[in-house]
Amino acid sequence: MHKFKPHKGLMKRVRVSANGKPRRRMTFAGHLMSHKSGRRRQRLRQRPCIQGAFRQTVLRAMGLG
Numbered sequence: 001m002h003k004f005k006p007h008k009g010l011m012k013r014v015r016v017s018a019n020g021k022p023r024r025r026m027t028f029a030g031h032l033m034s035h036k037s038g039r040r041r042q043r044l045r046q047r048p049c050i051q052g053a054f055r056q057t058v059l060r061a062m063g064l065g
Helices: 008-011 038-044 053-061
Strands: none
Touching: none
16 A cells, blocks of 8 residues: 655645644735735635534645545
8 A cells, every 4th residue: 555645735734733733824815915804814814624514624635634
């Protein structure tokens, strides 16, 4: 059986917190921020946790689950 290889693109985009939860970046937060409100930009700085059934899929693809 072949050796498992983690998904390199996912490894660059998702970080795992100290509690083992995968965290991702918010969309629409890369550029063109001048017309967005300060409150909206503040929310976009957060790193939400990936939840639900997709969490286990992400962890497995990263070689952690």
